[in-house]
Ligand SMILES: Cc1ncc(COP(=O)(O)OP(=O)(O)O)c(N)n1
Ligand SMILES: Cc1nc(C(=O)O)sc1CCOP(=O)(O)O
């Protein structure tokens with residue numbers, strides 16, 4: 555049984571978004587993980603201050619707080635771990651920076667990359683884009699539930715599906731074996747984030763139990 559939460563909110567620091575408000579709605583609905591993902595234009599000082607505030611909300615809710623890309627921010631703020639991808643520190647280097655116990659996520663879009671990331675020290679994999687997304691540009695084509703399932707079959711660590719995830723699609727991804735889903739736009743762009751969060755929680759409650767691993 556994997557202990558990582560199964561609903562991940564990834565913060566949206568684009569202008570006009572209510573970052574902390576959305577985090578609050580997600581945590582209240584039972585999201586177990588918040589990943590702080592500052593846009594590139596966000597300074598380290600701002601990223602650190604945001605992480606400290608998100609971490610406090612996570613601690614109060616018993617949730618996990620991760621930081622995307624900026625390992626020094628994760629360490630300085632005392633977050634639970636970090637996430638790296640192809641343009642960030644290599645997984646093995648990130649593991650050396652974070653130490654042996656931190657949660658370390660790595661992006662993997664196929665089974666070969668996934669196995670290598672796990673061998674290098676990743677404790678979970680972010681796999682996508684599951685569906686088309688407008689939140690991040692320059693991504694390859696969507697891999698769909700089947701592509702996510704191919705990675706699930708290749709590794710023992712939890713797979714977190716990301717990219718275009720909505721409540722309806724989350725159900726498909728859980729059925730394909732994803733341990734968790736990670737969400738940006740379906741929460742931060744929702745007219746009613748509390749209702750959106752409740753929708754994700756309802757889908758998780760109805761998901762089939764994971765097979766013992
Ligand atoms: C859960 C999860 N999966 C994938 C990503 C993407 O990380 P990366 O490929 O490094 O891209 P950026 O998010 O840094 O633009 C993620 N952040 N979280
Ligand atoms: C940050 C990110 N990484 C992806 C990947 O596939 O690696 S997809 C993505 C954006 C996800 O945003 P939304 O939930 O709004 O589609």
Ligand SMILES: [Mg+2]
Nearest residue numbers: 623638639642
């Ligand atoms: Mg990255």
